[in-house]
Amino acid sequence: MELDAYLKQVRKGMRGVAKRHKNAFVDEVAAGAEYRGVVPTEDPRALGRAMRQVHGISMWLRMFFWITAFPLGLLSVPFIEAWYPAFPATLFLMLATVWVLLAAYYGGRISGLITGISAALPRIIGLILFSLGLDLVNSIFSGYQVTGGILFGVFLTSAMLPLLGWLAGGRIRRPE
Amino acid sequence: MARRPDAVSELRRGALELALLAFLDRGPSFSGAILDGLAEATNGGMALTEGALYPALGRLEKNGMLEPEWRKEVEGRRARKYYSLTDEGKERLVQLSKAWAELADGMQKLIGGED
Known part of the structure; x- marks a missing residue:
């Protein structure tokens, strides 16, 4: 493989890493190859991914994960179904879970935790509001009875999101 | 499924940090020169x-x-990233060298069957 093609693959492996780290590393690999007169034999994408584990993803990408998790969490609040019975809140809960796992995979523990909190926050707010006005809600929306069991389920799934982010972020095998 | 590294690779991996610090203690160097x-x-x-x-x-x-x-x-050549030890790196080298010496000594006794 030519050096330029190799470096291009390294960059792909480092997707999500801050540009300055990416550029510096590619320059370093290029200088090393120039000195030794050979293109590295290491799988370039694996090398890039290993360096992503070292540097982590950029702050912009972390923030993107955090911010996007909030509306996903909001849309997963099951009480929306009181107003819109056909609303796929469970689907959004699944999407939010996948989003948290992605944030944890790319960004590590802290990123997974914060993304999980961001997704759980609107659910917890919804839970508190509906807990306080449970009787009122049940009297208005007669077709959608909120029970203590449902509230507990929402609490559990909400608490699961940050926990999942934290645990999944710690499971990433750091390169040796 | 990921291949499990063999025992020799594991040993090398464990000594990698010490090896790099010890090598760079001789003077600043860059990746290509470090490899060789x-x-x-x-x-x-x-x-x-x-x-x-x-x-x-x-x-x-x-x-x-x-x-x-x-x-x-060198003009016309790429810039190289030189690494040198910081004070923290030097301290770490002393710590790891000491631990390595103790480990190697103990293992040598064990392998060599010395009392």
Whole structure:
């Protein structure tokens, strides 16, 4: 493989890493190859991914994960179904879970935790509001009875999101 | 399924940080020269691949053990990233060297059957 093609693959492996780290590393690999007169034999994408584990993803990408998790969490609040019975809140809960796992995979523990909190926050707010006005809600929306069991389920799934982010972020095998 | 590294690779991996710090204690160096120099200095015992070297250097730099400096030594050639030990790196080298000596001594006694 030519050096330029190799470096291009390294960059792909480092997707999500801050540009300055990416550029510096590619320059370093290029200088090393120039000195030794050979293109590295290491799988370039694996090398890039290993360096992503070292540097982590950029702050912009972390923030993107955090911010996007909030509306996903909001849309997963099951009480929306009181107003819109056909609303796929469970689907959004699944999407939010996948989003948290992605944030944890790319960004590590802290990123997974914060993304999980961001997704759980609107659910917890919804839970508190509906807990306080449970009787009122049940009297208005007669077709959608909120029970203590449902509230507990929402609490559990909400608490699961940050926990999942934290645990999944710690499971990433750091390169040796 | 990921292949399990063999025991020899595991041993090398454990000694990698110490090897890099000890090599850079001789003077600042850059990745290409470290790869060749380390293999030569250890009679091939620490012949590394780029996949092991770069992340290890990156971690040491991130942890404040190494100080990087870009140097353009020859016109028309690419600038090289030189690494040198920081004070923290020097302290770490002393710690690891001591631990290594104790470990090697103990293991030698065990393997050699000395009392």
